[in-house]
Each structure stands twice: as structure tokens, then as C-alpha cells.
Amino acid sequence: MAETKPRRKLAAILAADVVGFSKMMGQNEDRTLNNLKSCRAITDESIENHHGRVFGSAGDSIIAEFASPVDAILSAVEFQKNLRDRNQELDFADQMQFRVGLNLGDVIVEGDNLYGDGVNVAARLEALADPGGICVSGKFHEEVRRKLDLGFVSKGSQEMKNIEEPVTTFMVELGSVSNVLESVSTSQGITVTNPPADPVDESDLKPETKVPAIAVLPFTNMGGDPEQEYFADGITEDIITNLSLWRTFPVISRNSSFSYRGKSQNLKQVALELGARYIVEGSVRKGGNRLRITAQLIDAQEDHHLWSEKWDRTLEDIFDVQDEV
Template sequence: MPLLTATIIVPWRNASHFRLSGTHFETPQRDPQNKKLPHMVTDHIERKLAAILHADIKDYSRLMGEDEVGTLRMLTAHREITDVLIQQHRGRIVSTAGDSILAEFGSAVDAVQCAVEIQQALKASNAGLPSARRMEFRIGINVGDVMVEGPQIYGDGVNIAARLEALAEPGGICVSGTVYDQVENKLELGYEYLGEQTVKNIAKPVRVYRLQREAQAPAIAQGTGDTSSPLPSPALPLPGKPSIIVLPFVNMSNDPEQEYFSDGITEDITTDLSKISSLFVISPNSAFTYKGITAKVQDISREMGVRYVMEGSVRKAGERVRITAQLIDATTDHHLWAERYDRPLTDIFSVQDEIVRRIVTTLKLQITLQEQGVIVGKHTDNLEAYDAFLRGIDCFWRLTKEGNAEARHLWEKALALDPQYAEAYAWLGGTYRLEWLFHWSGTPQTLERALELAHRALALDDTLPFARTLLSHVYANQQQYAQAIEEGERAIVLDPNNADSYAFQADILISAGRPEEALSAVAQAMRLNPRCPAFYLLQLGAAYRMAGRYAQAIATLKDTISRSPDLIPALVILARSYIEQWAVQQNPNGEELEPALAAARRALSLNDALYWSHTILGYVLLHQKQYDQALAATEQAVVLAPAEA
């Protein structure tokens, strides 16, 4: 997992997993006298987070006026399609009043997949009809907080979904920014950012994304419920050594709140395997794009470029845990082994070790004596501390001030339960570095605290890759690049399949003025993580800029921004790339700096508390000979960061 360097602000995956539901009804009006909602007991209002799908038919009134019987017959046929797809995607229909459909889902991913498949299926159904008789749905999807009353729900979260539907084109889908944040790195779909839209009865503008019409979703075979993986990807060649992907273990517990636990098991097993140099292991970031999707192992093998696929499930009940696991040769679809482990919860670590050893034996892997000790590294004997650690990971990757504070609290709790828990010290150090990076407090000692905790973790376990990575980041932030590169190299030796370590090393190599080595590191990161997060592209674009390959830098950074429109470092480096490309031209035209100015202003609008944004704006204005404005922007950067600007 990444810890974020000074120019990175996007995680490899969004760690939140929600219990969701939804409806389309407008928020009920309050009585101005008693301020109570009708039909609800305000003292005991139930709330939950919901993924809401709202669909409506274009020109339904016209269709009914022209042919009432035929339109109702067509609506019934379409409803049979949509009802099946909603059920297959674990959704629940809340209401089908008139020509609308309201459904709730267990996740934003399920809602978006369902919406795309509905539009594909209805497009096929409409294909043989005259254009004037086609029944086309517009779909809006939102994730938001709602109030619950029996089968119905109310609130702005509901209303926004309806407003998004109105913004969608016939046959199209619009989603809110909260939905986009959940699905961006999980579904390989095309997204067009429509900006912040002001919608009726909603106080604040809403970020809106349109799913591109050519985007494809996992296809469902009629009557089977079988789903394929996301967009077909180009086949990747198999590495010259055994290769594997560990798919997300399915949470079989009755409690969806235990999702973090099954995800944690998946990542622990992946991490242990990743430390074996004779094995090629796909990053969890790419593996988690298959979460909740039934895919053919042959497709996974082709898309990820691996021979072996491991899958399993976790059921945690009281003080017992059941883990099932199976290893498949995807090139032959042959199951090499399958095992079920029914154990006390206290045996959770030994079960993980047994699974890893079984894979090593089955694949006849050659492991060094050092690796034998590292891959079965001890976490903690305290299950309560381990549980707090996993919950902290979930909070940390929200990358918010509140999530960071909660993660810190949980890891401090883990260390109170087990003061020898090396991993908890390393990740606790990560919260201090994140606080320093985002200027969440005015405490100047936060980076020093991160350094102290990294050393404490290594004193307990000097084979801990994440502690080396943290140390590397801190040294880079202190501009001690030689030490940063050395620690980054140590992290890679300890965990040679950690894609993020290569991406972070690239960032440090860029800062040290070694772009060609950075390009090589990014290439390795992207092979280990084929469905990589936007910050890999950010590093690729930054390395191209450093190497003077401005056209490639601009193209890559524009691609980065299309995937992550709010990624400030990408906007800043894009602006700088435009300036440097302009500067090397024989007869530079001042108008060619306009794209740089637009990128700089966009970065500033996203966060005017970061000195980088003011610095790059001043840089652009200087080259446009707007000296007073350039000076003002630069002075503001100095005010925000006197020691850095």
C-alpha cells in the first residue's frame, strides 16, 4: 500500500465498504410549527448510508399519448429486464411508480454495474424499433445519508439521485462525485467530468460525472447470473517465473461490518506471498477490481498476465473462524488444491501461514533462508490488537483529516494492547506524515514524530517493508535523497512484488533528478499493478517532464486528470510541463500559456491552503509578464510555507 509522497494524494484503493440502500422520494416537508417530519418519530429516526439508483423514461407522456396500450406493454417488457438485473446485482426495488424505477444496492459498484447493464440490455431491446417508439431510460446514481421509515427513505441523498437522472442523456447515466470516488479504481469505465452542478433544492453544488456511452460493463448471461470481469483488457504475457493473483476473499459472515476482516486476510496473504522473490504477485489494487464480480479464471489470467489464481472465503462467528481457499491453474482451469480451515479465532495467523506454505510447496518455489523468516513474520498474539490494526487501515485510506485521526486512535489502541506490535508503530508513523503532508495541524514536529515511529518499528522488526518505505518518504521530505533512495531499495528487496514501492521509488528518483531510472521503476509498478491508480500515471508524467519529453508528459498528465480531476499535483505538474514546453520553442507564443494558467487556477480552486498551487500560479503569471499578480501569488506561497516555497 502507498503511504503518499510529497506529490501524491490518491490511494491505491478506497478502503470503505458500506451497507447501502435507497429510494427516489423527495424529502418530506417539515411542519413550520413543530418542526417534525410527517409520519416519523423524530426521537428515533434511523439513518443509513445508501447507494440510490433513480431511472426515468424519456418522453413517457408522449409515448402514452400516441399508443397507451403499446407503451404499457413495452414498459412491462422493459421492467422484466430491469427487475432481473437489479436482483442479480443484489439490489432491491423500492418503488416503480409510473415510469420511474427506484432501487437500493449494497454498494456503489453494484449500482453502477447494474445501471450500465440495464442500458445495454434496453438498447438491444430497442434496436428493432423506430426511433420515435424507443423507450429510453435516463439513470442517476448517488451515495448519501438517508432517513429510514419502513421500506421508504428520505433526504438529500435521495433527492440528488433524482436530480442526476434529469441531467443524464436518454440511454445515459450520471453519477455523483461520491459514487465516482467509490468506483473509480474498481470499474474500468469511461467517465466524463461535468463539473459542479447546481441542482434544485440542494444547497451545495454537486460534482457530476457522465459515464461515457461506449463504456462496457460486466455482461450477464441470461438465466445464469454469471458475470464477467470489467472491460476486456489487452492480454499480458506471463512472467518468466510462477505468477499469481489472490482474489478478494468473500465475506461469508452474516455481518457486512466484517468486510474489513475478510479484506485484511486477503491482503495479509498477498503481502506474505509478495515477499518471495521467485514468485510474481499481482498487487491487491488490481485484485480488488474483481471484488463482487464472478469472473472466469481464464479472463483474469489473460488480463493480469498470471498463471495461477487463488480465491477463498472467510466466515467469522464468535470465537471461531472458517477460511476456505483454493488454488487454480488458470491456463488449464485445473484446481491444484482446495482446503477448508475450521479453527479458533486465535489460530488466524497460523492458518494464513499454512496457506502460504501450501502455495510455496505446490508451486515448488525456491525461497531463501531470509525469505523463510520474513514470509511467516509474526503480527501479534493479541487478537484485539490485530482487529484494531485492520480497522485502522480502513480509516487511513479515506485520506481525510477525520479518517486519519480515527486510524491514529485505533493504532494507539493496538499498541496499548501489544507494545511490541511493529506494524502498528509503522502505520501510526504514517498518520503523522500524512498530517504533515496535508498541513492538517500547525505542529512542526509531526514529520520528526513519523521518523521516530519508523525507527521504533524497525527496532522491533528490521524486515518490515512498510517501515522502510515510511523511512524513505520522510528522508525524501527532508530532501535527503541518497538516504531516501537507499531505504526505498531496501523496501523493494524485502518485498520485491510491492508495486507501490516501485512507484514511490520513482517519485524519489524524480526528486533526485534521475528521470530515466524513475521511468523504469514506474514501468515495473504498472506491470505488477495493471489496473493501477491515478498516481502511477502522475509519476509517469512527472518523469517524462523531468526527462524533457514534454509532449508525452502533457498527454500522460491529461490522462491522469481525466481519471482523477481533483488530483492537485497532476494539475501543478501539467502547468509546469506546458511552461517548459513553451520555453524551449524558438518563437514562443504567449497564448500557448493559457492551458498552463487554466491548470494552475484549477489547482488553486481545489485547495488554496497548499503553497504549491500559489507557486505554480506565480510561475505562469511571471512568464505572461503579469508581474504584480505573479509577485502576489509568490508572496502568498511564502506565507503558507516560509521554509519550503
């Protein structure tokens, strides 16, 4: 009898797990498992609502498939937002953050399970994601970048364990997730159930009652090496993304901030045009195998430097220093 060839298909794969889960379990197993159960209710609901199917789950990990990469990323950004909202209502000990990896690739179908590089790459991407963040492959990015109003930060090609070729990677900017989900819900005829807040005319607020906004201007490439432009942009976008995770103050969008790229302007004027009080700016300089990165936080209204820092690293530490900044 001839051996049956395995069935294959193209699928969008979502891989996720909890940041620091083993440490949490070591501290308090019962509390950790209760929190995991609550978080899984959030993640699984989003996956199901966006036509996904969980086919792998061990401990704190989730592996799910989607027929559409758009559905996959909408599910991921939705549950990351909902998890972030949950965390803000809880004590630190009860908070959980997930990393998410998304890949589009060929997989082998075996019963209810899927196998192959399409799944393995998603798992490797998940490990590269920031806590509370989403990392996608180049193939996945190409499919969704024109379909949704999401920002992406290129992280270049990454070597991955047991994957033959380097994988192009992108981080998802999560600052505008609420607007993206709302626009998708509206286009699909879904009613948003959250009660609208009472409308407030900001012009009626006293200046001291407004929460000051912060803008991160594109870091300057001081070395003149065009290859370092992506690194300078990556640092800028990482800072915007991470600041956006804090809902204490508004963060000016990437597109608005990057309109000042390569321009030399008065910071007071820039802050006025962007509607921000605080400005983050910096520079990147490369010399041989060394990198120097500087960053400053400025109160543009008062024209005061509030904070500054300098990092000297080697090129081998390029991604570590991005995270540190």
C-alpha cells in the same frame, strides 16, 4: 414517551425514468404500457441480480437502493446495455430509453421507504443524464472510479433544485460496457450464456468488408485559458460516448484518442496508428463571455473533409452547446 429518532444509513441510490414517456402515452397508451412492462422486466432483473431493491416506482420512474455503489453502477450499465440491444431489434415506436442518476448519500429509513437528500440528489442527477446515459455524483464517482474499468466525463458542479450545495457530476462512458460486464462476470465465476460468435481473423477479410472505425481526437483549446480545458475535453468525451451508442461502426476508445492530446501530427499517420478511417477533430475558443466551437469530420484515408460546423454561443449556454455538438 420519548420520540424515536429516525434511523439513518448510507446507501447507493439509483433513480431512473423513461425519456419522453408522457408524449408516448399521449400517442398510444396501450403500446407504451406494454413496452414499459418489457423494459421494467429488464431493469428490475439487473437490479435484483446486483443485490439492489426497488423501493419507489410511480409511472415510468424507478428508485432503488444498493448497499454497494459498485453493485449500483454495474446494475445501471447492464440494463442500459440490454435496453439498447432491445431497441435495436424493434421499430422506433416501440423503443424506450432511460436516463439514470446514481448517488451515494445518507438517507432516512422509514419502513420500506428511504428519504432525504441522498435520494433527492439521485433524482436530480437522473434529469441531467443523456437519453440512454448515466450521471453520477462526485461522492459516487470517488467510490467506483478505481474499482471498475469505466470511463467518466466530468460535467463540473451543478446547481440543483432544493439542494443547498452544488453537486459535482460525472457522465459514464458507455462504450466499453460489454467488456466491463464480461470481466466482472468472469471474476465472480458467472458463466456468460450468450453463444460465442465464430472466430473471424480480420486479416482474412477484404478491406471493403471491414466496417471503418472512427476516432475523436481531443478538441483543441485555442484560447489558452486552462479553465476551458475541461470544456474542450468534455465535448470530446461526449462525442465519443454518443457515437459509441451507435453500433453501426467501431469507435476508438477515449484513452487511445487522448494519447494524441496536444500533439501536432499527420492525420493519415494518426488514423493508421489508431486503426481508424475517419477522424473527428475540433477546437474551442473563448472571448469574454462568448464561445466559438468548430468540428470537422475527415476521411483520413482520402484526406477529404466530409463535414464541418461552427457554433457561436455564450457561456450561459455552455451545457446546451455541448449537447448540440
